[in-house]
Amino acid sequence: MTEATRKHQPALDAAIQALHGRTFFAAFPENPSPEIYGADADANGRAAFEARRHQRYTELRQGEPAGWVGQEESPYEQEPLGIEYPYFEPAMLVRNAEAAFGPWRKLKPAQRAALLTESLERIRQRFFEIAYATMHTTGQSFMMSFQASGPHAADRALEAIAAGYEEQTRFPEETRWEKPMGKYNLTLHKTWRAVPKGVGLVIGCSTFPTWNSVPGMYASLVTGNPVLVKPHPKAVLPIAIVVAEVQKVLAEYGLDPRICQLAVDAADHLIGKDLAENPAVKLIDYTGGAQFGEYLEGLKGKTVFTEKTGVNSVILDSCDDLDKVAQNLAFSVSLYSGQMCTAPQNFFVPAGGIRVGDEQVPYEEVVQKLAAAVTGLAQNPKAGPHVLGAIQNRDTHERVQKLALDGGRSVLAHGPVEHPTFKNARTCSPCIHEISADRIEQYSQELFGPIMLVIKTRDTQESIRLAAQLAREYGAISCGAYTTNSAVKEQIMDEMSLAGTPVSFNLTGNIYVNQAAGFSDFHVTGGNPAGNASFTNPEFVIKRFTWVGFREPAE
Amino acid sequence: MTEATRKHQPALDAAIQALHGRTFFAAFPENPSPEIYGADADANGRAAFEARRHQRYTELRQGEPAGWVGQEESPYEQEPLGIEYPYFEPAMLVRNAEAAFGPWRKLKPAQRAALLTESLERIRQRFFEIAYATMHTTGQSFMMSFQASGPHAADRALEAIAAGYEEQTRFPEETRWEKPMGKYNLTLHKTWRAVPKGVGLVIGCSTFPTWNSVPGMYASLVTGNPVLVKPHPKAVLPIAIVVAEVQKVLAEYGLDPRICQLAVDAADHLIGKDLAENPAVKLIDYTGGAQFGEYLEGLKGKTVFTEKTGVNSVILDSCDDLDKVAQNLAFSVSLYSGQMCTAPQNFFVPAGGIRVGDEQVPYEEVVQKLAAAVTGLAQNPKAGPHVLGAIQNRDTHERVQKLALDGGRSVLAHGPVEHPTFKNARTCSPCIHEISADRIEQYSQELFGPIMLVIKTRDTQESIRLAAQLAREYGAISCGAYTTNSAVKEQIMDEMSLAGTPVSFNLTGNIYVNQAAGFSDFHVTGGNPAGNASFTNPEFVIKRFTWVGFREPAE
Structure with missing residues (x-):
């Protein structure tokens, strides 16, 4: 010993x-x-x-x-x-x-x-x-x-x-x-x-x-x-x-x-x-x-x-390169077919579109770029099957197949993904559904699996308000945000912090909102209904034992 | 600032x-x-x-x-x-x-x-x-x-x-x-x-x-x-x-x-x-x-x-000087008329008496020594009123006056205590009641106020078992124990630690089981039904806030 x-x-x-x-x-x-x-x-x-x-x-x-x-x-x-x-x-x-x-x-x-x-x-x-x-x-x-x-x-x-x-x-x-x-x-x-x-x-x-x-x-x-x-x-x-x-x-x-x-x-x-x-x-x-x-x-x-369970949000306000953003988010949504607790589900996009560099990109163009990136990844035979993996259980698969949200429109239908090795694999490419910001009862539920919802908001203020409300009331484990505006960034940090939700800002390239690094990122904060425990803050261990003291006159 | x-x-x-x-x-x-x-x-x-x-x-x-x-x-x-x-x-x-x-x-x-x-x-x-x-x-x-x-x-x-x-x-x-x-x-x-x-x-x-x-x-x-x-x-x-x-x-x-x-x-x-x-x-x-x-x-x-609330125990097994022990315990029971959450209530004494030095002191002699020490303190006009203070509320006073335990016998009746300054003070000297170990329903309740119960047990093993059981099931904030036997001491530490109860051993002189020192003694462990909080362990503060992290690509 x-x-x-x-x-x-x-x-x-x-x-x-x-x-x-x-x-x-x-x-x-x-x-x-x-x-x-x-x-x-x-x-x-x-x-x-x-x-x-x-x-x-x-x-x-x-x-x-x-x-x-x-x-x-x-x-x-x-x-x-x-x-x-x-x-x-x-x-x-x-x-x-x-x-x-x-x-x-x-x-x-x-x-x-x-x-x-x-x-x-x-x-x-x-x-x-x-x-x-x-x-x-x-x-x-x-x-x-x-x-x-x-x-x-x-x-x-x-x-x-x-x-x-x-x-x-x-x-x-x-x-x-x-x-x-x-x-x-x-x-x-x-x-x-x-x-x-x-x-x-x-x-x-x-x-x-x-x-x-x-x-x-x-x-x-x-x-x-x-x-x-x-x-x-x-x-x-x-x-x-x-x-x-x-x-x-x-x-x-x-x-x-x-x-x-x-x-x-x-x-x-x-x-x-x-x-x-x-x-x-x-x-x-x-x-x-x-x-x-x-x-x-x-x-x-x-x-x-x-x-x-939680409902994870992505807030889209402004960025430098929308293509890189779309690719990053498509990967996040596709990774293990949305079966990670950190996978984003609700994408808040202002009806007026988002600022990209010096330009305002219209709402519909943003949505179509996201859809194209998701499709591009799913249909890439060298990447798609390996990123998506398989669907763990039949219920998740059926949820995607039978998804019928009340209101909004289908932006992208799910589809088959052929696996190079396992011909009988239970696979499915992500679907995208657009829904109006006032149908909160439709997007406040966790739709576990490869399901992406685009929520059309009045403006970024509404996006932030809704993302924070969802996290506070229904729980969230991750949040992605894209903004080049430092005041908006501070506002998101402040409001999401009160909702006990960590935020990843402006991720592009090989780092994704889904990922949480041991010894650095606290996984789940414990501060909203998604869970009361955090890997690994002191609370996660000290609640498992009791300090008991003993005393007696010293010799 | x-x-x-x-x-x-x-x-x-x-x-x-x-x-x-x-x-x-x-x-x-x-x-x-x-x-x-x-x-x-x-x-x-x-x-x-x-x-x-x-x-x-x-x-x-x-x-x-x-x-x-x-x-x-x-x-x-x-x-x-x-x-x-x-x-x-x-x-x-x-x-x-x-x-x-x-x-x-x-x-x-x-x-x-x-x-x-x-x-x-x-x-x-x-x-x-x-x-x-x-x-x-x-x-x-x-x-x-x-x-x-x-x-x-x-x-x-x-x-x-x-x-x-x-x-x-x-x-x-x-x-x-x-x-x-x-x-x-x-x-x-x-x-x-x-x-x-x-x-x-x-x-x-x-x-x-x-x-x-x-x-x-x-x-x-x-x-x-x-x-x-x-x-x-x-x-x-x-x-x-x-x-x-x-x-x-x-x-x-x-x-x-x-x-x-x-x-x-x-x-x-x-x-x-x-x-x-x-x-x-x-x-x-x-x-x-x-x-x-x-x-x-x-x-x-x-x-x-x-x-x-809790039910605090004192385990009497053996000691060097029974008079000093009795004086110490009489003070603990009398301090603020038993209205401290750390005041002892249940005193476990083996039917065969306790070992004092080389001698076995019979059970009844132990009980009478405790009673004499309580009476001596209450009737000492220079100390009694100042140690006892007054009874905070009428209910507590009535509880002492109307105390009717089913079984056992009254060892010492409560009585009046004249206060030198306040002639109309609500005061009362402690009463002592003896009760058999098998009447746990009688002594497992907190009898807030100047009430001391002597519980006659088969032996110290039964005393320890009952004190630990009471602490586990009904809560305890303090425990006093008197033993000169190191194996018994370790057993008490082990069993009371599992019951989340701190133990003071062999206190005599000017230090009492009721006292808990800031920066040294954790007050209440949080580990039994007496309370879930402890002054001041890390848990007492960390549960009041949430760690939330933010990240973004470094410049």
Whole structure:
């Protein structure tokens, strides 16, 4: 244990420094190149994934299961993967977690942080396998699967470890308190403990099975809480590998692997509520729809961290080069077919058009440029399929196909996108619909998937007012804005800041509003209905433990 | 403003350092001596208080009131004070707060911290006036009134200012983010803002009108939120003076004094719910009964900080000197007649008695020693009345008079305590009731006031189990334990830490389980039903604002 602590302390210190500097930092390279990850890493990872099809997943160390279940299917193949996972009764999982709690909470924060950092090193060895697992459960492209589920997730996990370690060591373990009383001093010996709250539950989503789950999982673990990881039943494998690697490290250090357990749903029912309502479960991390998220937030006696749904806006006021803007936005809308929580949905364009350089470009021309850029990308056989990926589930696909907004007009219809490798892939190019600013009930809902709405406003003032209102009332995770006017920019910053929404200004080229960089961008602010948690601000970790002090007369 | 920032920065830095060192620190001396506060400070303070009787309180700067109201009466005189405060409609108070929000939130954290620290300097000039105001509303002795409402409250306020300032400056205001992309670097200019959540509401209690209210009030203010301070209708004057001084400083610096407003209840109804449910109110700090506290905690869309009721335990296992222990505990029970949230109520004594040095002292002897110490203190005319103070309200007095526990026996009856100055003071010496360990329904309730229960347990193991269970299920703010056995001590620390309850071990002499020192002891842990807030851990301030980031291509 001492060796592990010594080994990982420099990485931990660097991560803490990065968290506060917020400059570029990545402990895990995002480039899946053979130079970095090894010549055979890709082939081996792919083979490891392929070998899992139609097999039982037996890597977990959490006892004898009550059954074997599996519901995953590949959005690229629209066929079941056939992988089965061990099923355990919810009450049994909670009992196991409670049994494992004692020794875990009694470790020092530095020891837990070291073991968890060690687990990330092991997971790194399996980034390619996790990438293929992600691709064939979520429908992400290979590149996004690799980056999001591998290095970016590992960086977010390290962020949580670092933040948790830092917060638990911000107050002394002991001190001598000496109060002058005139003729004598009153002297107490005082000690403090950062006391974990209890069993943690992490409920994953189907689109980002590791990226959205590891921050809460590692945050609860580093603060001494045992964790149950309940993946979405359609996206289990990527996080199962992560949990298995954590369990291996725990076992190697003589700890109960059931400090971190995988909790898959039963074949015939979901177990999220059973777990969440168990009195021993004190912490819940959740990514998914608003309705279940609000149910969780309303549970008494639980500390709940959510990332739910939001409606993300782009405000178009003025720019230097409209073509570059249109290309950037088309990419943002198309990336993973709009299935990112940071994907923009509502594009606010003033009826009078927008200022481009010295010229006023009419509204319709702006709209057509956006549509042309979306079409151009979707129809580019070298780029389109790889940017769009596949549609994770049938409901999302149907939403696009059946989209019927009341009012406005269709600017661009969705269409098929042929994938070069997977002929049966569930794909779809983005559609664009124009709607009037006064039909807020039509665009205040999250239309998850490749759906882009152009909202015609009176002017930029109305655009800002509506974007801020949507964020405040319905939630938002990202906001894009294009303006060359510094007063407008400050106004957008001010109003969106009150709506708890980060803003990316004037992005063109290879950087997109959807992207959030570990150690620099807080992902979700926690300040609007899109979610109450932020990766990784101090609140995300300190709510997982309690400071308790002890004192006695000093010797 | 620059000057104020420069002037107060050293005090702020010292306070932040103290928060992390957690050694003894006090910015405001607790000794009401003429050498420290001036030869005439006491006389002037008393005269200022006396002059307020039967007058309107006109120091506030918050516009034309809708009426004048006042319901305070002195527990020492059992006569109305006759002071009237300006009443404003709740909706008007909220509108005023919203109007004052903009300029306040746009100040830098260091500027807000400086102005608020300045206000504490002004309040210091009125510590004696506040002391008499506290004495004649709460029934505290003069010494406690001075210390709790004056220097100790100011230190807790400074703690909140320091913690709020530190947390708002833990991340950079701006940075250059430069990501290597192989052939070029992707460069973004990033900025962050700590964005306040909105209008804060602080609901005070009748026993500690400034001490329990200033932490939340200053925490919300330093993080940029305007605040409405709603005192208990029976204890307005002490906090009214605090609010008036804050308003004066704000006005001097050209700011709207309505950034901080006093919100007194109407003559015929309480306005707490009207204010709490107003959608603009985002933050609520509350001290008081559990029922209203739980109602507040259940409000959607609010961040709520509570200190509710708890049942505090003392575990008696073994000690070196039982007489010293009995004297210490008698003082703790008697201090302000058990009306402190930290006062012990349940004393767990094993049926087989306790180990004192090399001897086993039988149970009954332990109980009688405790009773004798309580009686001795209450009947000591030089100490008793000053330690006990007066009973704040009639209900508390009646609870003691009518106490009828089902089962057990009365060990000591309450009795009258003559006050040397105030012949009509509402006073009462503590009663002691013995009850069997299996009657948990009898002792799991908070019996606010001078009521001490002795619970006869099988052994220390049962004592620990019950004390931890009570804390976990019903809440506890303090715990005292006496043991000379290091294994028992560690067990108590471990079990009470899981119940989120601080423990004071083996206190004798002039230090008591009831006391919590600013900058060192976290007051309430937030980890059990007694309250979700802790003075002042980072969580107490960071939940009042949101980190929001902005980014754009770097020039």
